[in-house]
Amino acid sequence: MSKNRYAILVAGGSGTRMGADRPKQFLELAGEPVLLHTLRRFAAPELRVQELVVVLPAEQFTTWQRICADYQVTIPHTVVAGGATRWASVRNGLAQLASHEGGTVAVHDGVRPLTPQSVIEATYQAGYNHGAAVAAVVPKDSVRGLNQQGSYALNRSRLRLVQTPQCFELNLLQRAYKLPELTTFTDDASVVEDLHPIHLVEGDYRNLKITTPEDLLLAEALLHR
Template identity: 50%
Template sequence: MQMTTKAAILVAGGRGARMGSPISKQYLPIAGQPVLMRTLTVFYTLDPGIDLILVLPESDFTYWNELCEDYKFTVPHRLVAGGNSRFQSVRNGLKALHSGTELVAIHDGVRPFVAQDVIQESYEVAERHGSAVAVVALKDSIRKLTDTGKSFFEERQYFRLVQTPQTFQVGKIQKAFEVTELQQFTDDATVFENQGWQVTLISGNPENIKITTPEDLEYAEFLISRKQKA
């Protein structure tokens, strides 16, 4: 892995309407530090050589730089302007990759609790197989709804909850994002498999939540306090 040039694109273009806060969720502090800074730090601590690309709304650049100054945040990263959708934001991040980059992890900026061993495994598996998508098993029973209002039992063992990072060989994922955006592109894996390529799954970590609601913030505070006591 030492010879492989790696990058990570952290996507944080949302406005966080479900958070009910005037400040976008990615900038809200948890345990005294904004969410995005915690996410960037996880990748940097794993490997300071990873090229970190942070995709934000261009109108937020000044605010983000001010936050970095206020919190004395020095983890090196590059800012890239996001698009009107996640697909467009990721595509902008892919276009910003340095030539020679071989592997890229695409990660939700508001998932600060991703385990470092998950990130590491994602790079290793993607290097061998072309892709590596973090998933976790379901704990609850599930039912499938129909348009007529009926529901049917489904075997949960055949389903997985999809997380990030979703890591790829750069040549393949850049080619995948050359297509026109489609409604079914809910994540990067769906864009990748649109080319006819099989997605390789790896085990994620359950704590790797996507911070979206006030309840998520409360749980995030708990996770940090538990880690500090450990």
């Protein structure tokens, strides 16, 4: 297997739950846009990522170009237009990697700017070793399921909260994304799991997905620690 590494950063959100005047990937976090923090994480030389693909809605290209100019971004990356769903956006990002023979590709939420390098590295390694690997953490709270009678307790030690990155053998992910989109697809692991077992990697509670104003406040606090 090729040891080449690639990354697709998916940033197609509109930020409606943030109640902000711009998409959440462009909100400032410690003086820089959220998406730029995420890009810098995957551009770390130690990770040896050969190609970085950023997936954005086409109407946000100009904004991102202006951000790159304003912040003097010199990180090599390719910007690809997203689709109507996350599945379509990842498929478009994969198309940019079609010329590569193999390797391991990470798919990561563009609004997860605090992912520790150790988690990224561990997930890449597990993706290389197992074909499909996902960062995940144990729920901190008690969890209950719903039924017609009300609710019932679930054993949280047997549950995991899924994060990104999610790393896959490139050809495997390409095969999975050639299949039709289903409404049950919630992430890349759910697209792949009918073709290949999913290996879990220990994630990190700091690996926040910026979705609400509270997430941004917490991310600021973690960065300033």
